[in-house]
Amino acid sequence: xxxxxxxxxxxxxxxxxxxxxxxxxxxxxxxxxxxxxxxxxxxxxxxxxxxxxxxxxxxxxxxxxxxxxxxxxxxxxxxxxxxxxxxxxxxxxxxxxxxxxxxxxxxxxxxxxxxxxxxxxxxxxxxxxxxxxxxxxxxxxxxxxxxxxxxxxxxxxxxxxxxxxxxxxxxxxxxxxxxxxxxxxxxxxxxxxxxxxxxxxxxxxxxxxxxxxxxxxxxxxxxxxxxxxxx
Amino acid sequence: xxxxxxxxxxxxxxxxxxxxxxxxxxxxxxxxxxxxxxxxxxxxxxxxxxxxxxxxxxxxxxxxxxxxxxxxxxxxxxxxxxxxxxxxxxxxxxxxxxxxxxxxxxxxxxxxxxxxxxxxxxxxxxxxxxxxxxxxxxxxxxxxxxxxxxxxxxxxxxxxxxxxxxxxxxxxxxxxxxxxxxxxxxxxxxxxxxxxxxxxxxxxxxxxxxxxxxxxxxxxxxxxxxxxxxx
DNA sequence: CGCGGCTTTGATGTTCATCAAGTAAAGTGG
DNA sequence: CCACTTTACTTGATGAACATCAAAGCCGCG
Numbered sequence: 001x002x003x004x005x006x007x008x009x010x011x012x013x014x015x016x017x018x019x020x021x022x023x024x025x026x027x028x029x030x031x032x033x034x035x036x037x038x039x040x041x042x043x044x045x046x047x048x049x050x051x052x053x054x055x056x057x058x059x060x061x062x063x064x065x066x067x068x069x070x071x072x073x074x075x076x077x078x079x080x081x082x083x084x085x086x087x088x089x090x091x092x093x094x095x096x097x098x099x100x101x102x103x104x105x106x107x108x109x110x111x112x113x114x115x116x117x118x119x120x121x122x123x124x125x126x127x128x129x130x131x132x133x134x135x136x137x138x139x140x141x142x143x144x145x146x147x148x149x150x151x152x153x154x155x156x157x158x159x160x161x162x163x164x165x166x167x168x169x170x171x172x173x174x175x176x177x178x179x180x181x182x183x184x185x186x187x188x189x190x191x192x193x194x195x196x197x198x199x200x201x202x203x204x205x206x207x208x209x210x211x212x213x214x215x216x217x218x219x220x221x222x223x224x225x226x227x228x229x230x231x
Numbered sequence: 232x233x234x235x236x237x238x239x240x241x242x243x244x245x246x247x248x249x250x251x252x253x254x255x256x257x258x259x260x261x262x263x264x265x266x267x268x269x270x271x272x273x274x275x276x277x278x279x280x281x282x283x284x285x286x287x288x289x290x291x292x293x294x295x296x297x298x299x300x301x302x303x304x305x306x307x308x309x310x311x312x313x314x315x316x317x318x319x320x321x322x323x324x325x326x327x328x329x330x331x332x333x334x335x336x337x338x339x340x341x342x343x344x345x346x347x348x349x350x351x352x353x354x355x356x357x358x359x360x361x362x363x364x365x366x367x368x369x370x371x372x373x374x375x376x377x378x379x380x381x382x383x384x385x386x387x388x389x390x391x392x393x394x395x396x397x398x399x400x401x402x403x404x405x406x407x408x409x410x411x412x413x414x415x416x417x418x419x420x421x422x423x424x425x426x427x428x429x430x431x432x433x434x435x436x437x438x439x440x441x442x443x444x445x446x447x448x449x450x451x452x453x454x455x456x457x458x459x460x461x462x
Numbered sequence: 463c464g465c466g467g468c469t470t471t472g473a474t475g476t477t478c479a480t481c482a483a484g485t486a487a488a489g490t491g492g
Numbered sequence: 493c494c495a496c497t498t499t500a501c502t503t504g505a506t507g508a509a510c511a512t513c514a515a516a517g518c519c520g521c522g
Contacts, residue, residue: 070383078379090321094369099376122361129360130353137371138325144375145330148299151382151421152307155478181500190382192479197502213487213501385509412468423511428470444469444519 002044005037005109014084015058015111019135022128027121034114039107046087046102046110053098055112057087062108063170063179066100067187077188079143080105080180082170090140105179150189153231158189159199160228163209167218174218233275236268236340245315246289246342250366253359258352265345270338277318277333277341284329286343288318293339294401294410297331298418308419310374311336311411313401321371336410381420384462389420390430391459394440398449405449 010016010032020028037060040046046057049069059081066088067077078100081087091099092115122129150158162185167174178185182200186193203209208224210217218224241247241263251259268291271277277288280300290312297319298308309331312318322330323346353360381389393416398405409416413431417424434440439455441448449455 068379076379076383089372089375090364090368091372093365094372119361121357122364123357126352126354126357126360129357129364130350133321133353133360133364134324137321137368140368140371140375141320141322141325144320144371144378147375147378147382148307148309151378152301182502183500193500194480194502195478201502413470414468424468425470425512426510432470 002038002040005039007035007037010035013060013111015060018084019058019086019132020128022131023121023125027125027128030117030121031113034117036112037109038112039109040104041107042104044104046104047098049098049101051098053092053095054115056092056115056118057102058111058113059083059085059087060109060111062104062110063106064102064104064108064110065180065184065188066102068100075187076190077184079146080165080170080188086136086139089143090137153228155191155195155199156202157228157231158191159185159196159203160224162189163203163216163218164221164224164228166216167221174221176216178214178216233269233271236270238266238268241266244291244342246291249315250289250317250363251359253362254352254356258356258359261348261352262344265348267343268340269343270340271335272338273335275335277335278329280329280332282329284323284326285346287323287346287349288333289342289344290314290316290318291340291342293335293341294337295333295335295339295341296411296415296419297333299331306415306418307421308415310377311396311401311419317367317370320374321368384459386422386426386430387433388459388462389422390416390427390434391455393420394434394447394449395452395455395459397447398452405452407447409445409447 010020010028016028020031023031040062046064047055061083063083064081064087065077066079066081067075069075087102087110088098088100118132122132150161153161166176166178170176170179180188182196183193186196189196200209200211203224204211208218208220208227210219241251241259247259251262254262271293277295292314294314295312295318296308297310297312298306300306318333318341319329319331349363353363381392384392397407397409401407401410411419413427414424417427420427431440431442434455435442439449439451439458441450
């Protein structure tokens, strides 16, 4: 179950240098007093569609997914955030309510910072505001560009993408354990579960990857890259 | 050809109340001195992929499209901006170069505001910065959500979307002239030109719409809405 | 007036989702 | 710990949705 952790000081947080670097010591203290580090276990939901946006969320450790629930109860995964990522999209500035749900893929530590405090600091400290926006707008921008990209590709290209995504972007290792099910891969790159499996098997038969349950080894990354590039 | 217009004062600009409302008189004057209103004709390109981001662009009048050029020289349209829209995405804050091209669909007047001035004002005036971000982050967020939405729908749903988009969102009229070709519709909602035409004809045969060249009349908006909703 | 791009329709083929059916793995309650 | 249930995974077969190809008329433009 989720539990509130012993709080660490923002001054020594890696995220500070990324997004809170333009704050004065006093301002950072204000953040420090209005944040909460919470530990979540796999499967737990951090925030739900339709609930009020109250916090800026930052992932210290672990892995989470951002998704929407469609009419037919199907889930559509929009993005996966890794440690040191700001979680969520810029919608937090334009929406009163969450339009996505966020849940935990690997046991995670998440830092909740009161959004009103952030907004207050932005008002008071324009330099921080600008710097902050430059940083986090990149996240939203990346998500959009990734989605556009994926949707121009056919299934093999999408599977290649997701394998390279985990290997290069998330784990920085050619051997890794898939943090999500085949079904979730399907929900993330817009295809059927069966075809996820089929194409993974195909890649395995071709010697491009090895599969042992959730464990994947990429044997021929350059070939995978080519499949991705060609679409 | 593009031509620089006689400049109007920002004080009397509609856009001011939308995004520049938190500026002081002096700050607004600074914008006023560092902006340029330019008139473009249909087909002209306003800014090109790969060129440096130097301005904040605001569409006063007309219609423009934002698109990417793929490897095979195909264009992929990302969004269409209408008057009073901020053009572009939040990438302007995180990228040094444009990642999209913007071109004109209907003769347009565009206001170029020096981005460095905007940034400077954000630094100096946090209240403006926060307000500004809340406003324009909505644009990026909408684009992302629209794309996610379109990609869950099948072709009929997409065509229904685009017809309702022009009728309700752009022209606010059930009768309108399509500002883009069938091919461009295809590029915007990710399908083949032939199928755009086929499904439009189908809708016409079913009496849902009338077509006379570029002119469309929506006879049964509620039916179109249902087709959109069902996907 | 002729050329190229846009539009349209039909025919064909490919890609992909869906269905079905079976195995393996992972929870669940006694 | 074992029977039970559910969920995940896997493969093959089928059909639907869609892109592509082909051919012809149309329109605008130099």
